[in-house]
Amino acid sequence: MTAVHPVVRLLAQRIALGLVLLWAASVLIFVGTEILPGDVAQSILGQAATPQALANLRADMGLDRPPLERYLSWLGGAVRGDLGTALSNGQDIARAMGQRLSNTLFLAFWAAVVAVPLAILLGLVAVRYRGRWPDRLISGVTLATISIPEFLLGYIVIFFLAVEFRLFPSVATIHSGMSLADRLNVIVLPALVLVLTVLGHMMRMTRAAILNVMQSAYIETAELKGLPPFAVIARHAFPNAIAPVVNVVMINLAYLVVGVVVVEVVFVFPGMGQYLVDHVSKRDVPVVQACGLVFATVYIGLNLLADVIAILANPRLRHPK
Protein backbone atom coordinates (compact mmCIF):
# COMPACT_ATOMS: atom_id res chain seq x y z
CA MET A 1 0.00 0.00 0.00
CA THR A 2 1.20 3.47 -0.79
CA ALA A 3 1.13 6.08 1.91
CA VAL A 4 -2.15 7.94 2.33
CA HIS A 5 -2.17 11.26 0.56
CA PRO A 6 -1.61 14.02 3.17
CA VAL A 7 -4.73 15.89 2.06
CA VAL A 8 -6.87 12.80 2.71
CA ARG A 9 -5.32 12.37 6.15
CA LEU A 10 -5.85 16.04 6.96
CA LEU A 11 -9.46 15.90 5.80
CA ALA A 12 -10.15 12.74 7.80
CA GLN A 13 -8.70 14.39 10.90
CA ARG A 14 -10.78 17.51 10.40
CA ILE A 15 -14.02 15.59 9.84
CA ALA A 16 -13.37 13.42 12.90
CA LEU A 17 -12.79 16.59 14.92
CA GLY A 18 -16.09 17.98 13.62
CA LEU A 19 -17.93 14.85 14.78
CA VAL A 20 -16.33 15.04 18.23
CA LEU A 21 -17.30 18.71 18.46
CA LEU A 22 -20.88 17.90 17.46
CA TRP A 23 -21.11 15.18 20.09
CA ALA A 24 -19.67 17.52 22.74
CA ALA A 25 -22.16 20.20 21.69
CA SER A 26 -25.01 17.74 22.23
CA VAL A 27 -23.69 17.11 25.75
CA LEU A 28 -23.52 20.85 26.36
CA ILE A 29 -27.09 21.42 25.16
CA PHE A 30 -28.36 18.56 27.29
CA VAL A 31 -26.45 19.69 30.38
CA GLY A 32 -27.56 23.29 29.80
CA THR A 33 -31.23 22.35 29.96
CA GLU A 34 -31.29 19.46 32.42
CA ILE A 35 -28.76 19.84 35.18
CA LEU A 36 -29.03 23.55 35.83
CA PRO A 37 -30.49 24.63 39.19
CA GLY A 38 -33.84 25.40 37.56
CA ASP A 39 -35.70 22.06 37.51
CA VAL A 40 -37.54 21.71 34.19
CA ALA A 41 -40.78 20.53 35.76
CA GLN A 42 -40.65 23.34 38.32
CA SER A 43 -40.09 26.00 35.68
CA ILE A 44 -42.95 24.68 33.52
CA LEU A 45 -45.46 24.57 36.33
CA GLY A 46 -44.21 27.61 38.24
CA GLN A 47 -43.67 28.15 41.95
CA ALA A 48 -47.29 27.48 42.90
CA ALA A 49 -47.31 23.86 41.65
CA THR A 50 -48.37 21.16 44.08
CA PRO A 51 -45.79 18.44 44.85
CA GLN A 52 -48.12 15.85 43.32
CA ALA A 53 -48.33 17.72 39.99
CA LEU A 54 -44.57 18.13 39.99
CA ALA A 55 -44.01 14.42 40.60
CA ASN A 56 -46.46 13.51 37.81
CA LEU A 57 -44.80 15.78 35.30
CA ARG A 58 -41.33 14.58 36.29
CA ALA A 59 -42.43 10.98 35.75
CA ASP A 60 -44.05 11.97 32.44
CA MET A 61 -40.85 13.56 31.17
CA GLY A 62 -38.73 10.75 32.54
CA LEU A 63 -36.98 13.15 34.91
CA ASP A 64 -36.93 10.45 37.61
CA ARG A 65 -34.41 8.45 35.57
CA PRO A 66 -30.69 9.21 36.05
CA PRO A 67 -29.38 12.01 33.76
CA LEU A 68 -26.87 9.81 31.92
CA GLU A 69 -29.55 7.33 30.93
CA ARG A 70 -31.84 10.13 29.72
CA TYR A 71 -28.98 11.67 27.75
CA LEU A 72 -28.15 8.42 26.02
CA SER A 73 -31.75 7.70 25.03
CA TRP A 74 -32.15 11.31 23.81
CA LEU A 75 -28.95 11.15 21.74
CA GLY A 76 -29.81 7.68 20.43
CA GLY A 77 -33.20 8.96 19.29
CA ALA A 78 -31.72 12.09 17.71
CA VAL A 79 -29.23 10.04 15.68
CA ARG A 80 -32.09 7.95 14.29
CA GLY A 81 -34.08 11.09 13.48
CA ASP A 82 -36.47 10.73 16.41
CA LEU A 83 -36.42 14.02 18.31
CA GLY A 84 -39.17 13.13 20.77
CA THR A 85 -42.53 14.84 21.25
CA ALA A 86 -43.31 18.43 22.20
CA LEU A 87 -44.55 18.98 25.76
CA SER A 88 -46.95 21.78 24.84
CA ASN A 89 -49.01 19.95 22.20
CA GLY A 90 -47.71 16.38 22.11
CA GLN A 91 -46.72 16.61 18.42
CA ASP A 92 -43.83 14.71 16.93
CA ILE A 93 -40.97 17.24 16.85
CA ALA A 94 -39.19 15.84 13.79
CA ARG A 95 -42.36 16.06 11.70
CA ALA A 96 -43.24 19.57 12.92
CA MET A 97 -39.70 20.68 12.17
CA GLY A 98 -39.36 19.28 8.64
CA GLN A 99 -41.37 21.93 6.78
CA ARG A 100 -39.98 24.75 8.95
CA LEU A 101 -36.40 23.68 8.37
CA SER A 102 -36.90 23.70 4.61
CA ASN A 103 -38.52 27.17 4.82
CA THR A 104 -35.57 28.48 6.81
CA LEU A 105 -33.05 26.95 4.41
CA PHE A 106 -34.99 28.45 1.47
CA LEU A 107 -34.72 31.92 3.03
CA ALA A 108 -31.08 31.54 4.04
CA PHE A 109 -30.19 30.12 0.61
CA TRP A 110 -31.55 33.12 -1.32
CA ALA A 111 -30.00 35.56 1.13
CA ALA A 112 -26.64 33.85 0.61
CA VAL A 113 -27.02 33.82 -3.19
CA VAL A 114 -27.29 37.61 -3.12
CA ALA A 115 -24.96 38.41 -0.24
CA VAL A 116 -21.87 36.35 -1.09
CA PRO A 117 -21.08 37.66 -4.62
CA LEU A 118 -22.07 41.18 -3.60
CA ALA A 119 -19.80 41.17 -0.53
CA ILE A 120 -16.83 39.85 -2.51
CA LEU A 121 -17.40 42.38 -5.29
CA LEU A 122 -17.66 45.27 -2.81
CA GLY A 123 -14.55 43.98 -1.04
CA LEU A 124 -12.64 44.01 -4.34
CA VAL A 125 -13.87 47.52 -5.16
CA ALA A 126 -12.89 48.74 -1.68
CA VAL A 127 -9.38 47.33 -2.10
CA ARG A 128 -9.05 48.80 -5.60
CA TYR A 129 -9.95 52.31 -4.33
CA ARG A 130 -8.35 51.87 -0.93
CA GLY A 131 -8.47 55.07 1.15
CA ARG A 132 -10.47 56.96 -1.46
CA TRP A 133 -14.17 57.78 -1.47
CA PRO A 134 -15.59 54.44 -2.75
CA ASP A 135 -13.71 52.63 0.02
CA ARG A 136 -14.81 55.14 2.65
CA LEU A 137 -18.41 55.08 1.45
CA ILE A 138 -18.60 51.28 1.53
CA SER A 139 -16.90 51.13 4.94
CA GLY A 140 -19.19 53.81 6.37
CA VAL A 141 -22.41 52.20 5.15
CA THR A 142 -21.37 48.74 6.31
CA LEU A 143 -20.37 50.13 9.73
CA ALA A 144 -23.91 51.50 10.03
CA THR A 145 -25.51 48.17 9.08
CA ILE A 146 -23.31 46.35 11.60
CA SER A 147 -24.24 48.79 14.37
CA ILE A 148 -28.01 48.25 14.07
CA PRO A 149 -29.45 44.95 15.33
CA GLU A 150 -31.26 42.72 12.81
CA PHE A 151 -34.71 43.23 14.23
CA LEU A 152 -34.46 47.00 13.95
CA LEU A 153 -33.18 46.75 10.38
CA GLY A 154 -36.22 44.55 9.79
CA TYR A 155 -38.67 47.18 11.06
CA ILE A 156 -36.88 49.99 9.23
CA VAL A 157 -37.21 48.00 6.01
CA ILE A 158 -40.88 47.22 6.74
CA PHE A 159 -41.61 50.85 7.58
CA PHE A 160 -40.18 52.20 4.35
CA LEU A 161 -40.60 49.44 1.77
CA ALA A 162 -43.78 47.73 2.92
CA VAL A 163 -45.81 50.51 4.58
CA GLU A 164 -44.73 53.79 2.98
CA PHE A 165 -44.24 52.55 -0.57
CA ARG A 166 -46.18 49.25 -0.44
CA LEU A 167 -43.62 47.44 -2.61
CA PHE A 168 -43.51 44.10 -0.80
CA PRO A 169 -45.62 42.30 1.83
CA SER A 170 -44.57 42.98 5.43
CA VAL A 171 -45.61 39.55 6.70
CA ALA A 172 -43.87 36.59 5.12
CA THR A 173 -46.48 33.82 5.12
CA ILE A 174 -45.31 30.91 3.09
CA HIS A 175 -46.81 27.49 2.40
CA SER A 176 -46.18 24.59 0.09
CA GLY A 177 -49.03 25.49 -2.31
CA MET A 178 -47.32 28.70 -3.45
CA SER A 179 -45.44 28.98 -6.72
CA LEU A 180 -41.71 29.76 -6.65
CA ALA A 181 -42.32 33.33 -7.87
CA ASP A 182 -44.85 33.96 -5.08
CA ARG A 183 -42.52 32.52 -2.51
CA LEU A 184 -39.63 34.65 -3.72
CA ASN A 185 -41.81 37.78 -3.60
CA VAL A 186 -42.73 36.99 -0.01
CA ILE A 187 -39.16 36.54 1.17
CA VAL A 188 -37.73 39.65 -0.52
CA LEU A 189 -37.81 41.75 2.66
CA PRO A 190 -36.54 39.15 5.16
CA ALA A 191 -33.81 38.16 2.70
CA LEU A 192 -32.88 41.83 2.26
CA VAL A 193 -32.46 42.23 6.02
CA LEU A 194 -30.32 39.10 6.22
CA VAL A 195 -28.18 40.32 3.33
CA LEU A 196 -27.67 43.69 5.04
CA THR A 197 -26.65 42.08 8.33
CA VAL A 198 -24.03 39.71 6.90
CA LEU A 199 -22.86 41.96 4.06
CA GLY A 200 -20.97 44.34 6.36
CA HIS A 201 -18.96 41.66 8.16
CA MET A 202 -18.33 39.69 5.00
CA MET A 203 -17.22 42.68 2.97
CA ARG A 204 -14.92 43.98 5.72
CA MET A 205 -13.29 40.61 6.25
CA THR A 206 -12.89 40.07 2.48
CA ARG A 207 -11.25 43.47 2.21
CA ALA A 208 -8.86 42.65 5.06
CA ALA A 209 -8.01 39.23 3.58
CA ILE A 210 -7.20 40.69 0.14
CA LEU A 211 -5.27 43.63 1.62
CA ASN A 212 -3.16 41.10 3.49
CA VAL A 213 -2.22 39.39 0.20
CA MET A 214 -1.58 42.77 -1.43
CA GLN A 215 1.52 43.15 0.76
CA SER A 216 3.25 40.25 -1.05
CA ALA A 217 6.26 40.67 -3.36
CA TYR A 218 4.50 39.11 -6.37
CA ILE A 219 1.82 41.80 -6.22
CA GLU A 220 4.53 44.43 -6.45
CA THR A 221 5.97 42.57 -9.44
CA ALA A 222 2.56 42.53 -11.13
CA GLU A 223 2.15 46.25 -10.47
CA LEU A 224 5.64 47.02 -11.76
CA LYS A 225 5.15 45.11 -15.00
CA GLY A 226 2.30 47.51 -15.70
CA LEU A 227 -0.90 45.51 -15.16
CA PRO A 228 -3.98 47.67 -14.55
CA PRO A 229 -4.90 47.76 -10.84
CA PHE A 230 -8.11 45.75 -11.17
CA ALA A 231 -6.30 43.01 -13.09
CA VAL A 232 -3.68 42.81 -10.35
CA ILE A 233 -6.39 42.28 -7.78
CA ALA A 234 -8.56 39.91 -9.80
CA ARG A 235 -5.76 37.80 -11.29
CA HIS A 236 -3.03 37.81 -8.63
CA ALA A 237 -4.43 38.87 -5.26
CA PHE A 238 -7.85 37.21 -5.29
CA PRO A 239 -6.76 33.64 -6.17
CA ASN A 240 -4.29 33.72 -3.29
CA ALA A 241 -6.92 35.09 -0.95
CA ILE A 242 -9.44 32.33 -1.76
CA ALA A 243 -8.77 30.30 1.38
CA PRO A 244 -9.30 33.20 3.81
CA VAL A 245 -12.24 34.51 1.75
CA VAL A 246 -13.94 31.10 1.75
CA ASN A 247 -13.43 31.05 5.50
CA VAL A 248 -15.04 34.48 5.78
CA VAL A 249 -17.98 33.39 3.64
CA MET A 250 -18.58 30.26 5.69
CA ILE A 251 -18.35 32.08 9.02
CA ASN A 252 -20.94 34.53 7.74
CA LEU A 253 -23.21 31.81 6.41
CA ALA A 254 -23.09 30.28 9.86
CA TYR A 255 -23.94 33.70 11.22
CA LEU A 256 -26.83 33.88 8.74
CA VAL A 257 -28.30 30.78 10.34
CA VAL A 258 -28.40 32.65 13.66
CA GLY A 259 -29.64 35.91 12.16
CA VAL A 260 -32.53 33.92 10.72
CA VAL A 261 -33.93 33.41 14.24
CA VAL A 262 -34.56 37.11 14.80
CA VAL A 263 -35.57 37.95 11.24
CA GLU A 264 -38.17 35.18 11.22
CA VAL A 265 -39.78 36.61 14.34
CA VAL A 266 -39.91 40.09 12.78
CA PHE A 267 -41.55 38.86 9.58
CA VAL A 268 -43.66 36.12 11.21
CA PHE A 269 -41.97 33.64 8.88
CA PRO A 270 -42.82 30.01 9.70
CA GLY A 271 -39.27 28.70 10.06
CA MET A 272 -36.94 27.15 12.61
CA GLY A 273 -36.18 30.41 14.42
CA GLN A 274 -39.81 31.23 15.08
CA TYR A 275 -40.32 27.64 16.24
CA LEU A 276 -37.40 27.88 18.68
CA VAL A 277 -38.40 31.26 20.14
CA ASP A 278 -42.06 30.23 20.57
CA HIS A 279 -41.08 27.13 22.49
CA VAL A 280 -38.48 28.86 24.65
CA SER A 281 -41.22 31.11 26.01
CA LYS A 282 -43.48 28.06 26.47
CA ARG A 283 -40.56 26.36 28.27
CA ASP A 284 -41.02 23.35 26.01
CA VAL A 285 -37.63 21.79 26.72
CA PRO A 286 -37.65 18.85 24.24
CA VAL A 287 -38.34 21.23 21.32
CA VAL A 288 -35.69 23.68 22.51
CA GLN A 289 -33.13 20.87 22.80
CA ALA A 290 -33.99 19.58 19.33
CA CYS A 291 -33.78 23.07 17.77
CA GLY A 292 -30.52 23.77 19.59
CA LEU A 293 -29.10 20.53 18.23
CA VAL A 294 -30.19 21.30 14.66
CA PHE A 295 -28.76 24.85 14.79
CA ALA A 296 -25.50 23.58 16.29
CA THR A 297 -25.27 20.89 13.58
CA VAL A 298 -25.70 23.42 10.77
CA TYR A 299 -23.24 25.82 12.41
CA ILE A 300 -20.56 23.20 13.04
CA GLY A 301 -21.18 21.72 9.59
CA LEU A 302 -20.59 25.05 7.84
CA ASN A 303 -17.41 25.68 9.83
CA LEU A 304 -16.24 22.18 8.95
CA LEU A 305 -16.99 22.82 5.27
CA ALA A 306 -14.94 26.04 5.46
CA ASP A 307 -11.93 24.13 6.76
CA VAL A 308 -12.34 21.38 4.15
CA ILE A 309 -12.44 23.92 1.30
CA ALA A 310 -9.47 25.79 2.77
CA ILE A 311 -7.47 22.54 2.83
CA LEU A 312 -8.48 21.68 -0.76
CA ALA A 313 -7.74 25.22 -1.98
CA ASN A 314 -4.22 25.24 -0.56
CA PRO A 315 -1.87 24.26 -3.41
CA ARG A 316 0.98 23.49 -1.01
CA LEU A 317 -1.10 20.65 0.43
CA ARG A 318 -2.32 19.36 -2.94
CA HIS A 319 1.15 18.59 -4.27
CA PRO A 320 3.15 16.72 -1.62
CA LYS A 321 6.88 16.52 -2.08
Place this chain on the structure above:
Amino acid sequence: MRMPLSAAIGLFMTALFFAAAILAPLIAPYGMAEIVGQVWEPMSRDHWLGTDNIGRDLLTRMIYGGRTTIFVATAATLLSFSLGSFLGFTAAVAGGWVDQVLSRFVDLMMSIPSLIFALVVLSVMPVTLPVLIAVMGLLDATRVFRLSRAVAVDITVMDYVEAARLRGEGRGWIIFREILPNALSPLVAEMGLRFIFMVLFISTLSFLGLGVQPPLADWGAIVKENREGIVYGIPAALVPAVAIAALAISVNLVADWILNRTASLKGGRGD
Protein backbone atom coordinates in the same frame (compact mmCIF):
# COMPACT_ATOMS: atom_id res chain seq x y z
CA MET B 1 -0.91 62.87 22.72
CA ARG B 2 -3.80 64.81 21.22
CA MET B 3 -7.17 63.25 20.84
CA PRO B 4 -8.59 63.25 17.29
CA LEU B 5 -11.93 64.96 16.78
CA SER B 6 -13.80 61.72 16.01
CA ALA B 7 -12.66 60.15 19.28
CA ALA B 8 -13.59 63.29 21.20
CA ILE B 9 -17.09 63.24 19.71
CA GLY B 10 -17.38 59.52 20.46
CA LEU B 11 -16.25 60.00 24.04
CA PHE B 12 -18.64 62.92 24.55
CA MET B 13 -21.61 60.98 23.14
CA THR B 14 -20.76 57.87 25.17
CA ALA B 15 -20.51 59.99 28.33
CA LEU B 16 -23.86 61.56 27.47
CA PHE B 17 -25.53 58.14 27.20
CA PHE B 18 -24.06 57.01 30.52
CA ALA B 19 -25.03 60.28 32.21
CA ALA B 20 -28.61 59.92 30.94
CA ALA B 21 -28.66 56.35 32.22
CA ILE B 22 -27.42 57.28 35.70
CA LEU B 23 -29.57 60.41 36.06
CA ALA B 24 -32.69 58.89 34.46
CA PRO B 25 -35.11 59.66 37.34
CA LEU B 26 -33.94 63.29 37.40
CA ILE B 27 -34.11 64.11 33.70
CA ALA B 28 -37.07 61.98 32.54
CA PRO B 29 -40.08 64.28 32.11
CA TYR B 30 -42.61 61.68 33.37
CA GLY B 31 -42.68 58.49 35.45
CA MET B 32 -41.41 55.27 33.83
CA ALA B 33 -44.78 53.47 33.70
CA GLU B 34 -46.99 56.55 33.96
CA ILE B 35 -49.76 56.77 31.35
CA VAL B 36 -49.90 60.39 30.28
CA GLY B 37 -51.81 60.57 27.01
CA GLN B 38 -53.50 58.82 24.12
CA VAL B 39 -52.06 55.80 22.33
CA TRP B 40 -49.28 56.69 19.82
CA GLU B 41 -49.62 60.47 19.95
CA PRO B 42 -47.35 62.20 17.43
CA MET B 43 -44.42 64.33 18.54
CA SER B 44 -45.50 67.47 20.38
CA ARG B 45 -44.16 69.98 22.86
CA ASP B 46 -45.45 67.91 25.79
CA HIS B 47 -44.15 64.64 24.39
CA TRP B 48 -40.97 65.24 22.40
CA LEU B 49 -40.98 61.76 20.88
CA GLY B 50 -44.73 61.16 21.11
CA THR B 51 -46.34 58.42 23.21
CA ASP B 52 -46.12 54.65 23.03
CA ASN B 53 -48.58 51.79 22.55
CA ILE B 54 -50.44 52.39 25.83
CA GLY B 55 -49.95 56.14 26.08
CA ARG B 56 -46.71 56.40 28.05
CA ASP B 57 -44.26 59.17 27.16
CA LEU B 58 -41.80 57.69 24.67
CA LEU B 59 -38.88 59.94 25.62
CA THR B 60 -39.25 58.84 29.25
CA ARG B 61 -39.39 55.19 28.18
CA MET B 62 -36.27 55.66 26.06
CA ILE B 63 -34.34 57.25 28.94
CA TYR B 64 -35.33 54.53 31.40
CA GLY B 65 -34.83 51.91 28.69
CA GLY B 66 -31.31 53.18 28.09
CA ARG B 67 -30.70 52.88 31.82
CA THR B 68 -31.67 49.19 31.84
CA THR B 69 -29.90 48.37 28.59
CA ILE B 70 -26.68 50.14 29.54
CA PHE B 71 -26.71 48.72 33.07
CA VAL B 72 -27.18 45.13 31.90
CA ALA B 73 -24.62 45.51 29.11
CA THR B 74 -22.05 47.08 31.44
CA ALA B 75 -22.50 44.44 34.13
CA ALA B 76 -22.26 41.61 31.58
CA THR B 77 -19.16 43.18 29.99
CA LEU B 78 -17.44 43.50 33.37
CA LEU B 79 -18.27 39.87 34.20
CA SER B 80 -17.07 38.59 30.83
CA PHE B 81 -13.87 40.64 31.08
CA SER B 82 -12.86 39.74 34.59
CA LEU B 83 -13.60 36.06 34.03
CA GLY B 84 -12.33 35.80 30.45
CA SER B 85 -9.09 37.71 30.94
CA PHE B 86 -8.29 36.01 34.25
CA LEU B 87 -8.75 32.56 32.73
CA GLY B 88 -6.97 33.61 29.53
CA PHE B 89 -3.93 34.88 31.44
CA THR B 90 -3.95 31.79 33.64
CA ALA B 91 -4.00 29.54 30.58
CA ALA B 92 -1.09 31.44 29.02
CA VAL B 93 1.03 31.51 32.18
CA ALA B 94 0.31 27.97 33.34
CA GLY B 95 0.48 26.35 29.89
CA GLY B 96 0.36 22.54 29.71
CA TRP B 97 -2.85 20.74 30.53
CA VAL B 98 -4.51 23.76 32.19
CA ASP B 99 -4.19 25.62 28.88
CA GLN B 100 -5.38 22.59 26.90
CA VAL B 101 -8.47 22.01 29.03
CA LEU B 102 -9.50 25.68 29.10
CA SER B 103 -8.84 26.24 25.39
CA ARG B 104 -10.69 23.13 24.25
CA PHE B 105 -13.64 23.97 26.48
CA VAL B 106 -13.80 27.45 24.98
CA ASP B 107 -13.63 25.95 21.47
CA LEU B 108 -16.62 23.84 22.41
CA MET B 109 -18.60 26.76 23.83
CA MET B 110 -17.95 28.74 20.64
CA SER B 111 -19.11 25.88 18.44
CA ILE B 112 -22.69 26.73 19.40
CA PRO B 113 -23.90 30.23 18.38
CA SER B 114 -24.29 32.34 21.54
CA LEU B 115 -27.86 33.44 20.81
CA ILE B 116 -28.96 29.82 20.37
CA PHE B 117 -27.12 28.76 23.53
CA ALA B 118 -28.64 31.64 25.48
CA LEU B 119 -32.13 30.66 24.29
CA VAL B 120 -31.53 27.03 25.27
CA VAL B 121 -30.40 28.02 28.77
CA LEU B 122 -33.15 30.63 29.23
CA SER B 123 -35.78 27.99 28.46
CA VAL B 124 -35.15 26.44 31.89
CA MET B 125 -33.86 29.41 33.90
CA PRO B 126 -36.08 32.12 35.36
CA VAL B 127 -35.65 35.25 33.22
CA THR B 128 -34.40 37.84 35.74
CA LEU B 129 -31.73 40.51 35.39
CA PRO B 130 -29.01 38.62 37.35
CA VAL B 131 -29.62 35.47 35.26
CA LEU B 132 -29.48 37.48 32.01
CA ILE B 133 -26.25 39.18 33.05
CA ALA B 134 -24.69 35.88 34.10
CA VAL B 135 -25.70 34.04 30.90
CA MET B 136 -24.54 36.87 28.62
CA GLY B 137 -21.32 37.41 30.57
CA LEU B 138 -20.40 33.73 30.66
CA LEU B 139 -21.08 33.20 26.95
CA ASP B 140 -19.07 36.27 25.99
CA ALA B 141 -16.17 35.40 28.32
CA THR B 142 -15.12 32.82 25.70
CA ARG B 143 -14.22 35.56 23.22
CA VAL B 144 -12.35 37.57 25.84
CA PHE B 145 -10.54 34.39 26.84
CA ARG B 146 -9.25 33.87 23.31
CA LEU B 147 -8.02 37.44 22.95
CA SER B 148 -6.40 37.74 26.36
CA ARG B 149 -4.74 34.33 26.02
CA ALA B 150 -3.29 35.34 22.63
CA VAL B 151 -2.03 38.66 24.03
CA ALA B 152 -0.62 37.04 27.18
CA VAL B 153 1.19 34.29 25.26
CA ASP B 154 3.17 37.04 23.51
CA ILE B 155 3.98 38.71 26.82
CA THR B 156 4.98 35.60 28.80
CA VAL B 157 8.07 35.14 26.61
CA MET B 158 9.35 38.64 27.48
CA ASP B 159 12.50 38.99 29.54
CA TYR B 160 10.81 40.85 32.39
CA VAL B 161 8.35 37.99 32.90
CA GLU B 162 11.27 35.56 32.90
CA ALA B 163 13.00 37.79 35.44
CA ALA B 164 9.95 37.74 37.68
CA ARG B 165 9.78 33.96 37.42
CA LEU B 166 13.46 33.63 38.37
CA ARG B 167 12.91 35.99 41.30
CA GLY B 168 10.44 33.38 42.50
CA GLU B 169 7.25 35.44 42.14
CA GLY B 170 3.98 33.48 42.31
CA ARG B 171 1.49 33.02 39.49
CA GLY B 172 -0.79 35.73 40.92
CA TRP B 173 2.02 38.32 40.84
CA ILE B 174 2.94 37.42 37.27
CA ILE B 175 -0.66 37.68 36.09
CA PHE B 176 -1.60 40.89 37.87
CA ARG B 177 1.70 42.79 38.09
CA GLU B 178 3.54 41.74 34.93
CA ILE B 179 1.00 40.70 32.29
CA LEU B 180 -2.11 42.72 33.09
CA PRO B 181 -0.51 46.21 32.83
CA ASN B 182 1.06 45.31 29.48
CA ALA B 183 -2.07 43.70 28.05
CA LEU B 184 -4.42 46.47 29.14
CA SER B 185 -4.58 48.59 25.97
CA PRO B 186 -5.76 45.94 23.49
CA LEU B 187 -8.16 44.62 26.13
CA VAL B 188 -9.69 48.05 26.74
CA ALA B 189 -10.26 48.55 23.01
CA GLU B 190 -11.86 45.12 22.81
CA MET B 191 -13.98 46.00 25.83
CA GLY B 192 -15.69 48.72 23.79
CA LEU B 193 -16.61 46.25 21.06
CA ARG B 194 -17.82 43.66 23.56
CA PHE B 195 -19.97 46.31 25.25
CA ILE B 196 -21.67 47.11 21.94
CA PHE B 197 -22.16 43.43 21.31
CA MET B 198 -23.81 43.15 24.74
CA VAL B 199 -26.14 46.07 23.97
CA LEU B 200 -27.21 44.33 20.76
CA PHE B 201 -27.48 40.98 22.56
CA ILE B 202 -29.74 42.19 25.39
CA SER B 203 -31.85 44.22 22.94
CA THR B 204 -32.32 41.13 20.79
CA LEU B 205 -33.28 38.96 23.77
CA SER B 206 -35.74 41.58 25.03
CA PHE B 207 -37.20 41.94 21.56
CA LEU B 208 -37.78 38.19 21.48
CA GLY B 209 -39.56 38.55 24.83
CA LEU B 210 -36.88 36.58 26.64
CA GLY B 211 -34.88 39.44 28.13
CA VAL B 212 -35.96 42.33 30.32
CA GLN B 213 -39.56 41.78 31.46
CA PRO B 214 -42.30 44.46 31.60
CA PRO B 215 -43.05 46.93 33.11
CA LEU B 216 -39.29 47.59 33.13
CA ALA B 217 -38.28 49.37 29.92
CA ASP B 218 -35.35 48.56 27.70
CA TRP B 219 -34.59 49.43 24.11
CA GLY B 220 -35.37 45.97 22.73
CA ALA B 221 -38.65 45.79 24.67
CA ILE B 222 -39.69 49.24 23.37
CA VAL B 223 -39.41 47.87 19.83
CA LYS B 224 -41.44 44.82 20.81
CA GLU B 225 -44.16 46.92 22.47
CA ASN B 226 -44.54 49.30 19.54
CA ARG B 227 -44.08 46.89 16.63
CA GLU B 228 -47.78 46.80 15.72
CA GLY B 229 -47.64 50.54 15.06
CA ILE B 230 -45.27 50.03 12.14
CA VAL B 231 -47.99 48.74 9.80
CA TYR B 232 -50.03 51.90 10.47
CA GLY B 233 -47.01 54.03 9.63
CA ILE B 234 -46.21 54.96 13.25
CA PRO B 235 -42.43 55.04 13.65
CA ALA B 236 -42.30 54.70 17.48
CA ALA B 237 -40.59 51.30 17.22
CA LEU B 238 -37.77 52.80 15.17
CA VAL B 239 -36.69 55.31 17.84
CA PRO B 240 -34.52 52.73 19.70
CA ALA B 241 -32.70 52.05 16.40
CA VAL B 242 -31.38 55.60 16.43
CA ALA B 243 -30.30 55.29 20.08
CA ILE B 244 -28.60 51.92 19.62
CA ALA B 245 -26.82 52.96 16.43
CA ALA B 246 -25.66 56.25 17.99
CA LEU B 247 -24.30 54.47 21.08
CA ALA B 248 -22.65 51.76 18.96
CA ILE B 249 -20.93 54.24 16.67
CA SER B 250 -19.78 56.47 19.57
CA VAL B 251 -18.19 53.58 21.45
CA ASN B 252 -16.64 52.30 18.22
CA LEU B 253 -14.99 55.67 17.59
CA VAL B 254 -13.40 55.62 21.05
CA ALA B 255 -12.31 51.98 20.71
CA ASP B 256 -10.73 52.70 17.29
CA TRP B 257 -8.74 55.55 18.78
CA ILE B 258 -7.43 53.43 21.67
CA LEU B 259 -6.50 50.67 19.24
CA ASN B 260 -4.66 53.10 16.93
CA ARG B 261 -2.84 54.57 19.90
CA THR B 262 -1.56 51.17 21.00
CA ALA B 263 -0.60 50.32 17.42
CA SER B 264 1.57 53.44 17.24
CA LEU B 265 3.06 52.61 20.65
CA LYS B 266 4.13 49.25 19.31
CA GLY B 267 5.72 50.99 16.33
CA GLY B 268 8.21 52.46 18.81
CA ARG B 269 7.50 56.13 18.14
CA GLY B 270 7.01 56.62 21.88
CA ASP B 271 4.46 58.88 23.51
